[in-house]
Amino acid sequence: MTISEAPTINHDSTADSNSSYTSFTTIATAPISLDIIIVGAGLGGLTAAIGLTLAGHNVTVLEQAAELGEVGAGIQIPPPSSKILKTIGCLDSVLSKAILPYDFKIFSWKSGNLISEQNLIPYVKDQYHGEYIHVHRADYHRVLVERCEELNVKVLLNSRVDHIDFDSNTVTTSTRISYTGDIIVGYDGIKSELRSFILGYPDLPYNTGDLAYRALIDVEEMKKYDELKFLYEKPNINFWWGPQSHIVVYLLQGGKTCNVVILSPDNLEPGVFVEHSSKEELTELFKDWDPRLIKLFELIHSTSKWKLQNSRELSTWTHKSSNCIILGDASHATLPYLASGASSALEDAAVLTGLLSHIESKDQIHPILELTESLRKWRSTQIVKGSTQCQNIYHLKDGQDQLIRDSKLADLPPKIGYPNRWADPSFQQFLWGYEAFDEAERGWKEFKKGNHSVKYHFDNLYEDSKL
Ligand SMILES: Cc1cc2nc3c(=O)[nH]c(=O)nc-3n(C[C@H](O)[C@H](O)[C@H](O)COP(=O)(O)OP(=O)(O)OC[C@H]3O[C@@H](n4cnc5c(N)ncnc54)[C@H](O)[C@@H]3O)c2cc1C
Secondary structure (H helix, E strand, O other): OOHHHOOOOOEEOOOOOOOOOOEEOOOOOOOOOOEEEEEOOOHHHHHHHHHHHHOOOEEEEEOOOOOOOOOOOEEEEOHHHHHHHHHOOOHHHHHOOOEOOOEEEEEEOOOOOEEEEEEOOOHHHHHHOOOOEEEEHHHHHHHHHHHHHHOOOEEEOOOOEEEEEOOOOEEEEOOOOEEEOOEEEEOOOOOOHHHHHHHOOOOOOEEEEEEEEEEEEEHHHHOOOHHHHHHHOOOOEEEEEEOOEEEEEEEEHHHOEEEEEEEEEOOOOOOOOEEEEOHHHHHHHOOOOOHHHHHHHOOOOOEEEEEEEEOOOOOOOEOOOOOEEEOOHHHHOOOHHHOOHHHHHHHHHHHHHHHHOOOOOHHHHHHHHHHHHHHHHHHHHHHHHHHHHHHHHHOOOOOHHHHHHHHHHHOOOOOOOOOOOOOOHHHHHHHHOOOHHHHHHHHHHHHHOOOOOOOOOOOOOOOOOOO
16 A cells, blocks of 8 residues: 555654665544543553544543553564554553564474574564564553553543443443443453443353463573573573473563463363462473473472463454444454464554544544454454464374474475464464554545445465364
């Protein structure tokens, strides 16, 4: 598309001299100002609050928790969302608390031999014009909270929404306070209540059969062991793919902290979603794996395990007659195996922001919400499906399929269908080459021509889950 035709958004040509890449630097102020209620102050809800405020709207965020924060450990920010963070003025603050990985490495689960390697620095910035970032969730969330404070966004705590009146576009909290908005945006996460209200029936998340152990380790403690040097001397993303499980290890906080995520079969009791665990449980479960991992696990002081659930594609994200939409995990929760769930939630926020930065009259609200869904649904569904496909690829037991997978990994350069989806040339372009604000511009231009259901579709996406 020729984004230079977009009159109300400033672009800068930050491109390398050999590329025609342009990027947004400023969000336009909309011709009219709307009152927007966002339910949920997670990474998605806060990003939407910032973007929509920058577009000139009055935003109120209702959060059920008594205090703001994020539980969990590290999170990976791929280029589509690092570029959004830049546009909303949060990138430098995130980078000041983060670390950038150089390479993506996959090790044999048993011997620890390196079986595949992919460059990230300088490749990702050169190719996709955005950073690939590792950051602690709490640091990431705090940056967004501080940006909301700077912009005077109202973020109201202890505000659990448990009722919605679609006729008046009003939500009510469990403390019986009501808020009416021109638009209600449900960013209330995987267990979203707004999802059930919009659909008209309870829609529970699906069990994926896996869980995630998460732990943080002080890198100073790791320095006692030479065999762990490969983890702390240079920031990388380190993967071990093995029978029914995979393990991801990367640095955080400028290299002071090491983030460990272990994805393995769900052994929680039915109905239990999170539980404390121990390094003893991990060393027993993974006793046959790369001995360096066992050494690493011995340094864990505290760990918990979380049941991993996801969504199926919903019939709709938008209420049929009122101005209410669900976004982020509320509409497309995914296994974290492509590290793109939060990134998708930010992409939703950017597309909604971009479209609403042009809104000229209130009768455009409902079609713009439908257009947001139309632009975003195919892509987010592919990310959910692609992540589930990774579960099959990463967790193969030793045998014929695993040997085929590993021989394909060794067949370089990666081709379409490459088992490491992050390195598959087509899938990678789909995953990391997305420009959310450009999508909104494309959508708005079509909207003005009377096309209210523009779709995003990426050709050549390899979807065959067979190896
Ligand atoms: C182990 C693991 C690793 C992951 N790693 C990555 C990664 O590396 N990269 C990546 O991009 N993604 C990753 N993800 C996915 C990512 O964490 C989620 O996709 C993202 O946090 C979703 O953001 P959200 O704002 O949509 O929802 P949430 O973060 O769930 O926020 C929802 C908010 O709504 C509030 N809320 C809920 N109900 C109500 C209500 N009724 N009223 C008011 N408030 C309410 C909640 O308290 C919460 O604050 C990972 C996920 C897991 C489990």
